[in-house]
Amino acid sequence: xxxxxxxxxxxxxxxxxxxxxxxxxxxxxxxxxxxxxxxxxxxxxxxxxxxxxxxxxxxxxxxxxxxxxxxxxxxxxxxxxxxxxxxxxxxxxxxxxxxxxxxxxxxxxxxxxxxxxxxxxxxxxxxxxxxxxxxxxxxxxxxxxxxxxxxxxxxxxxxxxxxxxxxxxxxxxxxxxxxxxxxxxxxxx
Numbered sequence: 001x002x003x004x005x006x007x008x009x010x011x012x013x014x015x016x017x018x019x020x021x022x023x024x025x026x027x028x029x030x031x032x033x034x035x036x037x038x039x040x041x042x043x044x045x046x047x048x049x050x051x052x053x054x055x056x057x058x059x060x061x062x063x064x065x066x067x068x069x070x071x072x073x074x075x076x077x078x079x080x081x082x083x084x085x086x087x088x089x090x091x092x093x094x095x096x097x098x099x100x101x102x103x104x105x106x107x108x109x110x111x112x113x114x115x116x117x118x119x120x121x122x123x124x125x126x127x128x129x130x131x132x133x134x135x136x137x138x139x140x141x142x143x144x145x146x147x148x149x150x151x152x153x154x155x156x157x158x159x160x161x162x163x164x165x166x167x168x169x170x171x172x173x174x175x176x177x178x179x180x181x182x183x184x185x186x187x188x189x
Contacts, residue, residue: 001050002026002048002050002059003047003048003050004045004046004047004048005019005021005026005028005045005046005048005059005061006021006043006044006045006046007019007020007021007022007026007043007044007045008020008041008042008043008044009038009039009040009041009042009044010025010040011040012035012038012040013027015029015030015032015035016028016029016030017030017035017038017061019044019046019061026059027058027059028046028048028059028060028061029058029059029060029061029082029086030046030060030061030062030086031086031087031089031090032086032087032090033090034061034063034090046061046062046063047061047062047063047064047065047067047068048060048061048062048068049062049068049071049072049075049082051075051082058082060082060086062089064094066094067089067094070088070089070094070097070098071085071086071089073127073130073131074088074123074127076126077122077123077126077127078122079119079122080115080119080123083114084112084114084115087112087113087114087115088109088112088115090112091108091111091112091159092108092159092160092163096108096163098131101123101124101127101128101131102128102131102132104124104128105124106120106121106123106124107120107149108163109123109124111159147176148162148166148176148179148180148183149162149163149166151180152165152166152180152183152184152187155184157187161187162183165183165184165186165187166179166180166183168183168186169182169183169186170182
């Protein structure tokens with residue numbers, strides 16, 4: 001089992017890099033956000049998941065051990081494969097994913113291509129107790145509803161910007177319209 005690699009990026013392909021580790025090339029799949037940040041010739045280290053199927057043996061690389069652990073938790077859900085799990089890690093930070101799962105909110109997960117509402121709800125149901133103890137009490141603030149996020153995204157803001165702006169709104173405000181107004185004020189600063 002290959003769990004860690006350190007080497008130089010030799011080349012990049014569609015969603016993967018070729019990592020030269022002491023003259024041995026490893027194909028390592030990475031999430032799309034991480035992929036755009038990597039450059040040929042860059043020295044990098046990865047925690048890896050060695051995914052073995054009857055027709056393939058693939059390596060998936062992660063910058064942190066907590067990213068790898070979240071990836072493996074997602075793979076433990078029936079119907080979630082490596083590409084969907086990478087997609088989840090590409091939409092937000094691991095802490096934010098944990099927080100939304102712990103609060104029972106599946107709206108973030110439905111933003112991932114290939115994950116519908118039922119699958120997102122199954123992920124939340126199966127992982128809620130597993131991640132609840134990993135979320136610090138200070139993180140358990142008000143979460144943004146899918147409609148609030150969609151409204152801000154319709155105005156041209158990214159998913160990350162919308163979630164962050166809504167996270168910074170006053171937790172006493174319960175009305176969605178008011179939360180969106182305050183989030184727009186936060187975005188304007």
